[in-house]
Amino acid sequence: xxxxxxxxxxxxxxxxxxxxxxxxxxxxxxxxxxxxxxxxxxxxxxxxxxxxxxxxxxxxxxxxxxxxxxxxxxxxxxxxxxxxxxxxxxxxxxxxxxxxxxxxxxxxxxxxxxxxxxxxxxxxxxxxxxxxxxxxxxxx
Numbered sequence: 658x659x660x661x662x663x664x665x666x667x668x669x670x671x672x673x674x675x676x677x678x679x680x681x682x683x684x685x686x687x688x689x690x691x692x693x694x695x696x697x698x699x700x701x702x703x704x705x706x707x708x709x710x711x712x713x714x715x716x717x718x719x720x721x722x723x724x725x726x727x728x729x730x731x732x733x734x735x736x737x738x739x740x741x742x743x744x745x746x747x748x749x750x751x752x753x754x755x756x757x758x759x760x761x762x763x764x765x766x767x768x769x770x771x772x773x774x775x776x777x778x779x780x781x782x783x784x785x786x787x788x789x790x791x792x793x794x795x796x797x
Contacts, residue, residue: 668722672701672702672704679731679732680731683709683730683736687704687705716745719745719746719747720748721746722749722751723749723750723751725752726777726780727778731779732778733772736778737769748765763775
């Protein structure tokens with residue numbers, strides 16, 4: 658998946674969660690650094706907490722890329738709050754090319770005007786627990 662994010666999605670920085678539940682709030686993920694497996698992965702810049710720090714500190718607009726909707730979150734209300742709280746997060750892209758032949762693009766302004774656009778993220782049961790996402794700096 659890291660290779661897909663690099664080669665197919667042309668991502669600059671990749672962040673991987675070692676373990677998280679798909680509906681867990683993004684800001685609560687990877688709080689226990691002893692479970693952080695991202696250190697051993699080539700081309701990975703850290704876990705969810707590192708991703709959040711990167712988004713907060715970036716002076717440029719940020720595009721978040723995830724493989725599948727549940728690869729980011731199934732908690733739409735938390736995702737809306739996350740977007741509201743990170744002004745430089747301008748775009749979220751979900752890559753479903755391998756099985757649906759589609760890439761979904763969610764622009765910040767559109768989501769804030771119409772939060773129901775994120776209903777596609779409400780796609781799995783509470784028992785699913787996979788997460789991987791990436792940040793790709795946008796030239797603005």
